[in-house]
Amino acid sequence: MEEIKKFIDQIYPISSSDWAFFSSKLHKQELDKHSTLIKVGMIENYLSFISKGIVRFYIPQEDNELTFGFLFENQFVTAYDSFITQTPSEYQIETLTNTTLWQISFKDLQEVYDKTESGNVIGRRMAENMFLIKSKREIALLNKTAEERYLDLFSERPKLLQQIPLKYIASYIGVTPQALSRIRKRIT
Incomplete structure (x- = not known):
């Protein structure tokens, strides 16, 4: 769990009381290679931190699958659009290796935002970072x-x-x- 604290402190220093509250909401999940985190049509309910492993984002198709993202150790993973809107996902996420995640539920994250000083700042900066990664990929595909x-x-x-x-x-x-x-x- 210490790697999550280091990651968050790089985004915005978190007080010990805010960290204690946030970390009390996390639970650990161990997944085998090729485990599905979310399927098309499911609503994403977790924001997960990858402590160990690699995950892939893809759109399943009859002929083949369209891979559009990879995430690695010390990164957060979620079907973010489904997570923030609480609507069904249009893509899937799977582990490519044995993976260890620390997860927080949508409900618990909302409580962190409401009850901590730093939660909203960290959430906003993480969302901004995800936007920049997505924009960079789209521009690369076009240019x-x-x-x-x-x-x-x-x-x-x-x-x-x-x-x-x-x-x-x-x-x-x-x-x-x-x-x-x-x-x-x-x-x-």
Whole structure:
């Protein structure tokens, strides 16, 4: 749980009383590789901190799946649009490795916002950070080639390429696995 405190303190220093209240609402969840966190049509009820592991965001389709995000250790994961609106998710989230999460429910997070000094500031800054990540991805999809997106991914997350199946990486950068193979041959 100490890694969550360090992460939050980087966003905005949290008082010991606010931390005590927030951390009392967290519960630990251990998940196996390929466990589903949320399915299409479910309402997201948890904001989770990844203590260990990798998760993938994707849209299931008949022919293939469209991967549109990965999250790693020391990051928060949630189907955020479903979480804040309490409406059904339009995508799924699964673990790609054995994963350890610390979770807080929607109801408990609302209580943290209401009863702590720092809760709203931290929540706002986390939402702003999620927006920036989403915007960066959208701009890259519109302005960069698949090869540039692959190189960006490689430079930002070198471990990613060793731990995530190439079919998911291909989907994430918007190409077929065969096209990704050609890109990889070209740049090595």
